[in-house]
Amino acid sequence: MVRYRYLFSQLARRELRKKYKGSAFGVLWYLVNPIVLMGAYWFMFGVIYQKQEVHDYPIFLMVGIVVWTFFQQSLLSAAPSLLDQSGLVRKARFPREAIPAATVTVQLVIFSAVLLLFLPVAVAIRGTLTPALLLLPVLIALLYGFVLGCSMIAAILHAYFRDVEPILTAALLPWFFLSPIFFQLDTLGEVKNHPWLGTVLNWVNPIAPFINAFRSVMYGGVAPELGQLLYALAAAAVALLLGSSIFRRMQGELAVVL
Amino acid sequence: MRRRTQASQLAVAPGEIVLRDATRSFSIRADQARTLKEVLLNRRTTGPPPVPALRGVTLRIAPGETVGMVGRNGAGKTSTLRVLAGIIPLQSGQVACGGRTVALLELGAGFSRDFSGRENIYLGGALYGLSKAELEQRVDRIIAFSELGEFIDVPVRTYSAGMYVRLGFSIAAHLDADTLLIDEVLAVGDEAFQRKCLRRISEQIAAGRTLVLVSHDAGSIERVCERVVVMDAGQVAFDGPTAEGLLFYHRLMGTEHGSGESVRPPPDRSVEVSEVELRDGAGRASRVFRCGDPVRIVVSLRALRAVTAPRLALEVRSQDGSRVFRTGTPVELQPDGTAQLAFDIGRLGLLGGDYDLALAGHDGEEGSAFDRTVRFAVAQEHDAEGIADLRGTWEALSPVPEAGR
Numbered sequence: 001m002v003r004y005r006y007l008f009s010q011l012a013r014r015e016l017r018k019k020y021k022g023s024a025f026g027v028l029w030y031l032v033n034p035i036v037l038m039g040a041y042w043f044m045f046g047v048i049y050q051k052q053e054v055h056d057y058p059i060f061l062m063v064g065i066v067v068w069t070f071f072q073q074s075l076l077s078a079a080p081s082l083l084d085q086s087g088l089v090r091k092a093r094f095p096r097e098a099i100p101a102a103t104v105t106v107q108l109v110i111f112s113a114v115l116l117l118f119l120p121v122a123v124a125i126r127g128t129l130t131p132a133l134l135l136l137p138v139l140i141a142l143l144y145g146f147v148l149g150c151s152m153i154a155a156i157l158h159a160y161f162r163d164v165e166p167i168l169t170a171a172l173l174p175w176f177f178l179s180p181i182f183f184q185l186d187t188l189g190e191v192k193n194h195p196w197l198g199t200v201l202n203w204v205n206p207i208a209p210f211i212n213a214f215r216s217v218m219y220g221g222v223a224p225e226l227g228q229l230l231y232a233l234a235a236a237a238v239a240l241l242l243g244s245s246i247f248r249r250m251q252g253e254l255a256v257v258l
Numbered sequence: 259m260r261r262r263t264q265a266s267q268l269a270v271a272p273g274e275i276v277l278r279d280a281t282r283s284f285s286i287r288a289d290q291a292r293t294l295k296e297v298l299l300n301r302r303t304t305g306p307p308p309v310p311a312l313r314g315v316t317l318r319i320a321p322g323e324t325v326g327m328v329g330r331n332g333a334g335k336t337s338t339l340r341v342l343a344g345i346i347p348l349q350s351g352q353v354a355c356g357g358r359t360v361a362l363l364e365l366g367a368g369f370s371r372d373f374s375g376r377e378n379i380y381l382g383g384a385l386y387g388l389s390k391a392e393l394e395q396r397v398d399r400i401i402a403f404s405e406l407g408e409f410i411d412v413p414v415r416t417y418s419a420g421m422y423v424r425l426g427f428s429i430a431a432h433l434d435a436d437t438l439l440i441d442e443v444l445a446v447g448d449e450a451f452q453r454k455c456l457r458r459i460s461e462q463i464a465a466g467r468t469l470v471l472v473s474h475d476a477g478s479i480e481r482v483c484e485r486v487v488v489m490d491a492g493q494v495a496f497d498g499p500t501a502e503g504l505l506f507y508h509r510l511m512g513t514e515h516g517s518g519e520s521v522r523p524p525p526d527r528s529v530e531v532s533e534v535e536l537r538d539g540a541g542r543a544s545r546v547f548r549c550g551d552p553v554r555i556v557v558s559l560r561a562l563r564a565v566t567a568p569r570l571a572l573e574v575r576s577q578d579g580s581r582v583f584r585t586g587t588p589v590e591l592q593p594d595g596t597a598q599l600a601f602d603i604g605r606l607g608l609l610g611g612d613y614d615l616a617l618a619g620h621d622g623e624e625g626s627a628f629d630r631t632v633r634f635a636v637a638q639e640h641d642a643e644g645i646a647d648l649r650g651t652w653e654a655l656s657p658v659p660e661a662g663r
Binding site: 003004005006010013017018019064087088089090091092093094110252253255 | 284295340343344345346359361363364367368369372373380381384385386387388389390393458496
């Protein structure tokens with residue numbers, strides 16, 4: 001795998017080129033999209049339909065949206081990645097993992113860029129320049145591991161079964177609404193008084209601890225709860241292990257099915 | 259997920275190739291899609307059974323050997339190369355390819371259409387695990403060899419098929435592979451470039467590389483390869499020196515010149531045509547005659563089993579496949595089961611063009627299948643078109659006096 005690191009960078013370059021081709025604003029869109037989304041949710045849930053009192057709601061929203069966008073974009077671009085590069089797969093023997101991994105890594109670069117631009121704003125407005133920020137690289141690494149594992153599964157399954165992408169598209173929308181992006185679970189009255197709804201929403205959804213942890217650091221200025229950190233660590237480990245083992249078992253026939 | 263028995267890895271030297279009892283079949287369902295359940299259980303519940311492409315192929319190629327692979331379409335040549343290149347796994351058997359194996363299989367495969375030729379050189383090299391520094395050393399040589407000139411910095415989507423081959427071969431030939439696997443693709447390039455490729459290949463051979471070349475062009479194989487593997491129906495039908503291998507191949511294809519019709523041996527293999535020779539008026543073997551020349555066809559026959567009424571059928575066909583002439587004769591076999599006959603044509607009444615001479619031995623009833631086809635050419639000096647020379651002459655007639663004058 002180390003031998004192929006140059007291939008990996010070439011694939012990532014390819015992916016970037018594909019994204020910018022014919023686009024006047026290029027990477028700027030990755031900033032515009034979450035901001036527009038954030039504006040709409042802020043207007044809807046922060047102004048009109050004020051369900052809960054959250055300080056600096058736009059910042060609160062933005063953290064969740066940025067993390068979610070990375071997760072969603074990675075899955076949706078990794079799923080067809082092997083099909084897109086079928087020419088390479090049919091040409092040579094190289095670690096096929098490099099293809100979805102390059103796709104996800106490009107998304108990571110975009111995510112990091114957006115985060116870098118957004119972080120000073122959040123810190124300035126929320127006054128969260130605390131030692132907890134040092135945890136941010138750790139959180140990014142864990143999130144990357146989790147997203148990479150999920151994306152490898154999506155990519156290899158989609159190569160054999162072309163309905164994976166539409167299934168993903170269909171699943172991601174309700175998933176978005178069930179994730180703590182525009183609400184804070186423990187301050188919602190209905191959830192707080194319900195015997196188990198809060199627990200389910202917080203612990204069944206593997207992306208929730210990541211959103212909560214990023215939010216603790218960037219919005220709250222405090223380190224995430226240990227439970228959430230451990231959950232994120234476990235989610236990343238399980239996703240990576242599962243992803244690489246499924247990928248390895250199924251990749252043999254790739255040149256035939258693509 | 260597939261049943262694979264490749265677990266035990268074979269130990270091979272760089273450039274060595276070992277294939278042991280390799281089998282592989284492909285599903286031929288037109289609609290590739292499977293249900294999620296089928297994917298997860300990895301089995302197909304419907305559709306036709308898979309078609310075998312390799313049925314127990316065993317090959318051992320030593321480092322530095324040059325092997326030509328021939329066979330009809332669908333005989334398993336390309337599948338073998340793809341297995342050797344590690345692109346397709348085997349269902350049973352073992353495969354090992356020592357060192358760096360570079361394959362040139364599909365025209366333009368792996369090229370990024372929006373990238374320039376130069377960028378594709380880097381990507382192509384990276385696919386084989388070369389580093390940026392290693393590629394930078396080679397990129398100028400690759401560009402020079404490809405002769406693409408300024409087109410090297412143009413997106414490859416603007417390239418022609420010939421330019422794809424130039425780029426693809428130039429990359430593959432400069433990666434310092436221990437083993438080069440080349441499929442047919444060279445045929446797309448123009449003749450000058452093909453010659454250049456063959457020269458480059460012979461340099462690589464001199465440097466001790468292993469080469470496996472799939473081609474229908476007997477000429478290239480004869481020039482490059484010391485050994486020929488003839489594939490037929492997913493199995494190795496012949497493996498040996500090039501001269502014998504090509505002869506075997508032509509016999510399998512039912513032609514001596516690699517063209518003409520491919521004729522399977524007749525189901526009734528009773529009498530075999532073992533040798534055919536066309537001779538000119540001076541008794542010399544020839545394949546080119548002038549219209550009106552005498553021609554002698556000498557045929558050797560061999561009985562493959564006890565026969566009661568052996569016969570020889572002879573047919574001449576034009577290039578569109580229509581029958582020009584057919585005849586047959588009973589054959590008197592020698593005690594050892596062989597016979598030699600000559601068919602004398604006093605004056606070859608064919609007009610200019612290529613013709614096929616087809617021959618077959620039979621026991622009793624003559625069939626329609628031929629097991630030997632020899633192509634010959636007729637040159638023509640006088641002005642006529644068609645197939646048969648009717649030997650007519652023109653004559654100017656004096657005007658007929660009008661009646662009643």
